[in-house]
Amino acid sequence: MNLRDEMPVDHRLSRVYRLGAALCGLLLLVFGCLGFADSLSSFDTAGQHIAGMSTNGLLSTISVLFGLLLFVAALIGGNLASSVNIGVGVLFVLSGFVHLFLLGRPANILDFGMTNVVFSFVMGLLIMTFGMYGRVSGGLPHDNPYWRKRHSGDAARTRDGHARLSGSARAELPGR
Structure with missing residues (x-):
């Protein structure tokens, strides 16, 4: 099974996955490039700050790599971008x-501060959420490809969207 099989190539959800990956990737790339522009050493934990967050060369490298990963996913789109x-x-x-527990300890090689932890969570x-x-929702519309994939098994659908249970599934209902 190919990852693109679940959703049509031109489905509108693909735009949401691509936009989310591109925006978040751009933000990470900017943060990483600003760290490189400041000529930070890789494992410096002296407290250099960029955009209100502490950083070093290693964190800038990781930010650029994840930013590029998100950009590649945005270019490919579809289920891959979502995943x-x-x-x-x-x-x-x-x-x-992890970094919440490493604050103020020597193992904090990425020089995370509390603002970095909050940024990481947000x-x-x-x-x-973009992915x-x-x-992932209980109220997906019936034309959603993920809804159709989940409900293509035992229950047959009527025109109004209500489930019509097969005879064996109806017999298994309590009180029957």
Whole structure:
């Protein structure tokens, strides 16, 4: 099964995934490039600040790499962009939790401060939201490809959208 099989190439949800990946990737690229422009050393934890967040060369490198990853996902689009958005968002949230515990410790090699932790949480949730939009919800419209994929199994659909259970599924209902 190909990742693009679930959703038509020109589906409008692809625009949301692409836009989210491109915007968040651009923000990360700008932050990383500003760090490089300031000629930061890789493991410096002396407290250089860019855009209100502490940074060093290693964090700038990671920011540029994730920004490029999101841009490539935006160029490809479709389910891949959605999946990359979700994956990168989860990594950002996990990074926020890890660095929350590393604040003020020698193991904090990325020189995270509290503003970086908050940024990591917010950026992670934003990227995940872009990736999950129209894909994860209880109220998806019936023309949504993800809704159709989930409901193409046991239940047959009527014209008004209500589920019509098959005979075996109806027999398994309580009280029958």
